[in-house]
Amino acid sequence: MTSAEEVHVRYEKDGRIGRITLNRPAVRNAISMAMPGQIAAAVAEAEADPEVHVMVLSGAGEAFCAGYDLTEFAQAEGPNPGVQEMPWDPMQDYQFMWKNTQDFMSLFRAMKPVVCKVHGFAVAGGSDIALCADLTIMAEDAQIGYMPARVWGCPTTAMWVYRLGPEKAKRMLLTGDKITGREAADMGLVLKAVPEDALDDEVEALAARMASVPVNQLAMQKMVINQAVEMAGINQTQRLATVFDGITRHSPEGMNFKARSEQKGWKQAVRERDEGTFDWTTNEEMPRRNR
Incomplete structure (x- = not known):
């Protein structure tokens, strides 16, 4: 980090709590090239501080995270780290996205617990982080979902299946639907949902409760539970998901999505994707009977 403009993640120590804040409020904390590494750096700072017991992860402004910044990755003409020219190099893409995945997973692998507070929405890559x-x-009216499952994405952290189980994960990823915080809590995707005006107090109460536990006790309990997830093969699943994510962006449909974003702007392309009003295989609007 060499200037204030490049600080896309803030870290502050607040007694026994390390506060990690996604800090691009003007673009709803959309994921920049720098953000994943800065998340991992903030986690490492909290991990290294013996006085910090718990981390609280949140987003500045009106939402937690809007996913990857499509102005950088989709709308910009020509190749970029997310979309290469054809023929593409899968290993180059894998190296780029695997690093991002591991940066997000620093939250999971940290020995200290992380509480995530979601207001507004946590969608696409933002749901990976949360x-x-x-x-x-x-918040009960916040939204979460992985809409790029419809075209141009595969969630590289694969946390949907580990939190939901196969059937409910399929319900989300075979539709690309968004659901509210209340629906997410009822489904078991998140711990709980509360009215937005109670969200801060709910998160603070939980963080304070855990912060009263010795650091070594917290680490042992988290490591035991994480071991069960790791034994279920999360590393292998994430490697496959990361490869597939690259394929989704370089498939014929993925390249059509990129071209549509360049021509019409990413907001229209995303709207057509999410509403199911565009056929990415034929590159034309869907007949109404098929929508």
């Missing part, structure tokens, strides 16, 4: 936390609490 679901890597140990405990996620949402």
